[in-house]
Amino acid sequence: MAHGPDAEAPLLAKPDAAATPPPPAKRNKYPFFCAALASMTSVLMGYNVGVLSGAQIFMAEDLGVSDAQIEVLSGIINIYSLVGALLGGWTSDRLGRRLTIVVANAFFLVGPLAMAVAGGYALLMVGRFVAGVGVGYALVVAPVYAAEIAPPSSRGLLTSLPEIFINCGVMLGYVSNLAFSGLPAHLSWRLMIGVGAVPTVFLAAGVLTMPESPRWLAMKGRVADAKAVLDRTSDTPAEARQRLLEIEDVVGSTSGGGGCGGTWKEVATKAGVRRVLAVVLTLQFFQQASGIDSVVLYGPRILAMAGVTSNTLLLSLNVLFGVAKAGSILVAMALTDRVGRRPLLLVSTGGMTLALLVLGSIFVAFAGAEDDAAVAAAVSFAAIVAFVVTFSVGFGPLAWVYSSEVLPLRLRAPGAGLGTAMNRIMSGVVTMTFLSLYQAITMAGVFYLYAAIAAASFVFIYACLPETRGRSLEDMEELFHTK
Template sequence: MAHHPDAEAPLLGKPDAASPPARRNKYPFFCAVLASMTSVLMGYNVAVMSGAQIFMAEDLGISDEQVEVLSGVINIYSLVGALLAGWTSDRLGRRLTIVLANVFFLAGPLAMALAGGYAALMVGRFIAGVGSGYALVIAPVYAAEIAPASSRGLLTSLPEIFINTGVMLSYVSNLAFSGLPVHLSWRMMFAAGGLPTVFLAAGVLTMPESPRWLAMKGRVAEAKAVLDKTSDTPAEAEQRLLEIEDVVSSGGRSSEGGGGAWKEVATRAGVRRVLAIVLTLQFFQQSSGIDSVVLYGPRVLAMAGVTSNTLLLSLNVLFGVAKAGSILIAMALADRVGRRPLLLASTGGMTASLLVLGSLFAAFAGAKDDAAVAAVSVAAVVAFVVAFSVGLGPLAWVYSSEILPLRLRGQGAGLGTAMNRVMSGVVTMTFISLYQAISMAGAFYLYAAVAAASFVFVYACLPETRGRSLEDMEELFHTK
């Protein structure tokens, strides 16, 4: 795919420079925050294995191969939720789909906390995985559809910040419960993930439904009422409604049956291009190895010379703080500097930090007591997670959510999430085997090559989308 000619074009639908800036409406922010908080549970359930595996192995005799499968299989299981989320959200609505995700996040952690062996743990990981798939799809879709163009980059970044907040909280949980008896410590780590679900589900039911979903169902008056509450100005609310009605009348309702929208994938080049961008962006987000650090950080640092379990779990908390905190930078800049500059800086920084990390393992393999090597390794890992989190981490979801046409948004987001979870599962379920086969240095050099390829893809293929309405995207990508 070539760089789109409209990449540097003037922004459609942007207010005249002489007009005073509209006062931003805070109501859609609170709605998007509440919807996105379910992502905390997704991040928690994926990453809690990072520390829990140490104690599970001792308590239940779990092998390295079983740890590898349990760590990564939740991402494969999330495909079920991701592929069902588009169908569910188009029929039940965005709100009830978020509530359903919380139900899975209650049942999954409880099943794992009560597990007596490997098979029962797999059942719990399956249930939590389905919830993860739902959360990954529906939170950014709802945020994108509720947000005015002026704050869409910020609001669709929220699920990623909450995912990483969940990751950080899982690391804190690992550290906090590590002092308990072995047979209790890992069970408490899992059980803590189910506590917030009832409160979150109740809160979600107080939110308005997506105006685009309401319009798709012919409930235009309700859609207008929601737009009046979530737009920056009454004029913007009216304009958003007209644009949504135009899209719906030209085929937006076809997603209810799926056939009309998917026929366009086969017949329209613009629709195929958008889906190809979404799938490729999600492929690169995970195949560059971020989840190897999220789930195996203590193992990586142990091989770099850090020997204390307490220090390893404490450094994991540091990584979580760095990862979650860095997304605040992306949230602040996405609607100011644009998507492309952040994505290019991110993928370039990831490539450089992975090369440094690989070179450290290549040059100082086996240096168990070298404090300097361990310190530089920690710095390189922190640099990698920061680079990922200021761009590719949150903006892959932002970009994917906003470029998909309305009639394909739920199902297209589900496909993108499926690609994301497949690659995350592949990376996390092969990491131990990979570094044992080609060395830790070889594994990180491989991830660096993928990160470099993602830089080229962003530069060559992604036009800027900052400031455009969701309906403008259909003009930009020729999907209308």
């Protein structure tokens, strides 16, 4: 494909050995602003997931909702999110990444408001469905936009932002629970849920001020607009020009693909495309199947069975889990562009396996030992924190980072939708079966099962995932042979 005179520009020439090497490029902060604003939608997602943990207490008192209905209401949002996840790829390609984020905000506006005014279980489920669709959209579009707007030097950091913001949203849900807990029951849970709708209008307005993804613009033939965005989001003018050449090359090589039908035809006919899609789906499967949401959602119950008897202490320790989880993701954000994705993923899954083995062994070693209840509780708490921390320094954020990086441009949005659907299915399965599973095979058996899955994910990462740090998104086409 001809790229014009720029294809032979001096920036691609070999530098003169005698010349003074240029100083290292200063990182551009503008893409961080764009990715952070886009990822703010993930705060709303986390809030809608986390706030129900406390709101359900007052909801049951006010509306007489049963424990079984609460369990379904809590976990069903993961299943509902499949609608948004599967539509998110199509919407991202049709409307653009930016407008899809606005659509997600609209769902986060309507869903919580419907729940806040609900007078019965039916409308609660309707509101939860609408919010769930928003969750699916947010999980698809935020990492895709961050990956496509970021220069290679900071792509790992920026693509990790949605994960840290999800956890910030969960923590804000806990804070809202505490802030409104002193009000009468018929007001407290409605305010807890309803205040989550307030930021959506401001976020949607803010998103419209940021640029569209340059790769989406190039796919739509708006090369001049894509160039303008790359000039603003690259570390150097030379890098902007190189990124544009690479994007044009990929878009040009797939311009006859025939839209969505052509894209999925490639999945059927190209082994490289099938392989990269299988990598994304398997990575998302393992991320949730290893049990993180069971530990996060049922942490108080696990600690109660390990010997903690005070409800106040249980809830306080639950907040500490959230703090440890969110704080650990900051470590991943700081290291992913320095040490790489693969080392962090291996350390993470290895640490998760060990922590889960310890946690399972505690329930074997201290079963029925009431005199050692304090020791069992302390070790259980330490093991849960270790599991949450090791998950968050690697597997938590980097499953999304890696998935958004390795998918080829023409498959990135729909492929991210499928990966998100896999993630949400497994999250729903894990959270809605935990109670019956531990009753069937004991608490120790559950954690040994999760440990085996975490160990399998370590083997998968070691055998199948090459390093992507420092590569452009277009380089992934060569790495995975998807051209």
